[in-house]
Amino acid sequence: MNNPVLEASKLCKTFGSLVAVQDVSIDIHKDEIHAVIGPNGAGKSTLISQICGSLSSDKGSVFLLGKDITNLPTEKRAFLGIGRTFQISALAKEDTVLENAILGSVGASGKHWRFFNPVLKNSILRDEAECCLELVGLKDLINLKTATLSHGQLRLLEVAIALTLKPKVFIMDEPMAGLGSDGTKQLTEFLDKLRERAPILLVEHDMDAVFALANRITVLDYGRVIASDKASSIKKDPEVQKAYLGEG
Amino acid sequence: MIKERHLNIFVLGLLIFVPIFAYWNDQPFTITLMTRAVIFAIAAVGLNLALGTGGFISFGHAAFFGLGGYVMGILAWHSQNYVTLVEWPILIEGTKSMPIIWIITIAASALLAAIIGMISLKTTGVYFIMITLAFAQMMYYFSTSWSAYGGEDGLSIYVRNNFPGLNTLDPIQFFSICCVILLIVLFFMGRLIKSPFGLALNASRQSRQRIEAVGFDFHKLQLTAFILSGAITGLSGALFADLNRFVSPSMFSWQLSGEFIVFIIIGGVGRLFGPVIGALIFVWLEHLIGGVSDYWHIFLGFILLAIVLFGKGGIIGLLCQEDAQHE
Numbered sequence: 001m002n003n004p005v006l007e008a009s010k011l012c013k014t015f016g017s018l019v020a021v022q023d024v025s026i027d028i029h030k031d032e033i034h035a036v037i038g039p040n041g042a043g044k045s046t047l048i049s050q051i052c053g054s055l056s057s058d059k060g061s062v063f064l065l066g067k068d069i070t071n072l073p074t075e076k077r078a079f080l081g082i083g084r085t086f087q088i089s090a091l092a093k094e095d096t097v098l099e100n101a102i103l104g105s106v107g108a109s110g111k112h113w114r115f116f117n118p119v120l121k122n123s124i125l126r127d128e129a130e131c132c133l134e135l136v137g138l139k140d141l142i143n144l145k146t147a148t149l150s151h152g153q154l155r156l157l158e159v160a161i162a163l164t165l166k167p168k169v170f171i172m173d174e175p176m177a178g179l180g181s182d183g184t185k186q187l188t189e190f191l192d193k194l195r196e197r198a199p200i201l202l203v204e205h206d207m208d209a210v211f212a213l214a215n216r217i218t219v220l221d222y223g224r225v226i227a228s229d230k231a232s233s234i235k236k237d238p239e240v241q242k243a244y245l246g247e248g
Numbered sequence: 249m250i251k252e253r254h255l256n257i258f259v260l261g262l263l264i265f266v267p268i269f270a271y272w273n274d275q276p277f278t279i280t281l282m283t284r285a286v287i288f289a290i291a292a293v294g295l296n297l298a299l300g301t302g303g304f305i306s307f308g309h310a311a312f313f314g315l316g317g318y319v320m321g322i323l324a325w326h327s328q329n330y331v332t333l334v335e336w337p338i339l340i341e342g343t344k345s346m347p348i349i350w351i352i353t354i355a356a357s358a359l360l361a362a363i364i365g366m367i368s369l370k371t372t373g374v375y376f377i378m379i380t381l382a383f384a385q386m387m388y389y390f391s392t393s394w395s396a397y398g399g400e401d402g403l404s405i406y407v408r409n410n411f412p413g414l415n416t417l418d419p420i421q422f423f424s425i426c427c428v429i430l431l432i433v434l435f436f437m438g439r440l441i442k443s444p445f446g447l448a449l450n451a452s453r454q455s456r457q458r459i460e461a462v463g464f465d466f467h468k469l470q471l472t473a474f475i476l477s478g479a480i481t482g483l484s485g486a487l488f489a490d491l492n493r494f495v496s497p498s499m500f501s502w503q504l505s506g507e508f509i510v511f512i513i514i515g516g517v518g519r520l521f522g523p524v525i526g527a528l529i530f531v532w533l534e535h536l537i538g539g540v541s542d543y544w545h546i547f548l549g550f551i552l553l554a555i556v557l558f559g560k561g562g563i564i565g566l567l568c569q570e571d572a573q574h575e
Contacts, residue, residue, distance in 0.1 A: 054457070079463035090457035095450065100458075103451055106444040107462030113472075118442040125444075165462060 003066055004029050005199050006082075006169045011050050011060035013043075013223075020046040022223040023060075026201070028169055033191065033200045035210045035231075038220035044203045045087065047220070048173050051201070052084045053077045065168060078107065083167025083198070085158040087174045091146050097157060098142040101129035104164030132163040136190065152183040159190070163197075170200040176209050188212055211235070252568040256521045262528070263427060271420045279419040280491070285531040286426045287487045292511040292523030293433055294480030299509065300518030301441055302473040303453030304369065308380030309508050311364065311387045312357045312478040314500035316485025318391065319353045321403040321495035328406060346411045346425070349486055357482020358475050365474035369467060381502055388500035402496025409490055416490075426487050430524070433480055438520055440476075449473050481508070510548075514555060516562030525563050 004027035013021040021043040028034045036044050049055035051062055053074035061070040069077050078084070091100050098120070105125040106112065120126060133139050136156040141149065149157065155175055162170055175191070176184045188209045191200060204210050210217065211231055218228040219240050227237045234240055263286065270278035295309045326333045326342025334340040343349060368379040392400045408416040416422050440446045452459040452469050460466055489495040498504070507530065508523075515526030533551070537544040559566035 052461070054460070073465075074460040075463050075465050078461050084461045086457060086461070090455045090461065092451035092454040092458060094454060095447075099447060100451070103447055103458070104462045106448065107464055110463075111444060112448065112464055112469075114444045115446075116436075116439050116443055118439070119444045119447050120442065122444075161458075161462065 007063040032215040035214035042220040043223040081168030083162035083165045093147040104161040283423045288527035289524040290484035298477040308384035310504040311384040312482040313485035316482035317489035317495040317499040320486040353486040358479040361475045361478025391497040516564035
């Protein structure tokens, strides 16, 4: 098999006496969706923060396309190709949808220190942002204030911004959270196609979506990996059923 | 309800035509009052970049204002008294030339802002407010004890500094200089807040996570904004000292830092013309009500209270409709 796009090896994180993540290794290959599931408090969000750089790791390392990014700050990791969406929308709510998306285009272009020319009149950046908004179906709302969007639209905007970064890998923290059944179905179809652009590390509670999408699944419990395998095998794993899936 | 752009044009008109009418009617005092308002407006436009767009409340911008004043005062004092400023390793003389003073002021203020910013931007919220205040107070007490340049008494400059081709002692000509500088600052600020940098700074106030997730260095953004902000406020300090032909430690006082914040709140936080409107209203209120009662700050207090309670966006927020769909 090829080298993984993203590889985290033996990550550890403790908060005081609480072991949040213990020796977790995970890798994501081209064209795949790798889902991370586990009960609340299993360490999923901590793991994501360690991979994205908002939390430092006590031990272990993270590699992106073979490059060691363990000690890089969040923004450098983002620039190198980690496109993250947040569990709780982190958006500039007072700005328009387009402004939020174009921020991603600017960030990815590396032209951060331009002080004079209006960013919205830059047709290259604007086209990129509009193109990504069109992909997620927000094209008609580009001039609305972000605060006026519905919850589902905010989730889509998060994805659109991640798209503008042209990342090497997507890291998505519960993109379906709070979506209705229609929204979940739409987003599931969208992510299914998205894996061709870049592989996805998906943390998700919606099991239907996870089993519909994931090529591989890693199950966390109490900060440890209790199983990691192809989606079809995970369903049958007795330990997983006990810890998480109940009777399935 | 009116459009914000129309209000801005109206304010610009006031700025330009009130002094011209005063000139025709031979009221130099009105011109001086407008000059004062314009200089305060420049200071507050500078602060607004940090406070309004960046969202970090500096309660120590008088540090830059006072520094600008002292840069002007020291250079002009050496020049008028024919004392060299530095003799070794290179000979540096004082100067009475405004453009040179401005350039040195901007450089010095930017340097001071870089130092203060690097330390204080590690904190947020109340701690940031306090640490910036502490820096300004340090400058204040340093200036009161620096007897070589007047200590508590400050420095008097007999004649206003020179600007090529103009008689700067003529109120209308000095007003024109200050007004043109304000317009230039407003023009660049208007471009800045729409530029990639401005967009990112504005977003960084609303979500640090977002700005880092798209690859921006949060601290560099804030520090750059703080340096630009300090440099602009510093420049206004040099103009203020020139207006009064006098600089004293009171230019470093925390009351002044507070007044800059008040200008912004009156006019509208984060609005391009907010500080301009705030400074105009403040200076005129100070003049009109201050003439009636020594306790004019009480009335200012009521006005502030009303604005904070009823109009979060300041005067601009009260008068202009929220444009949900801007271009």
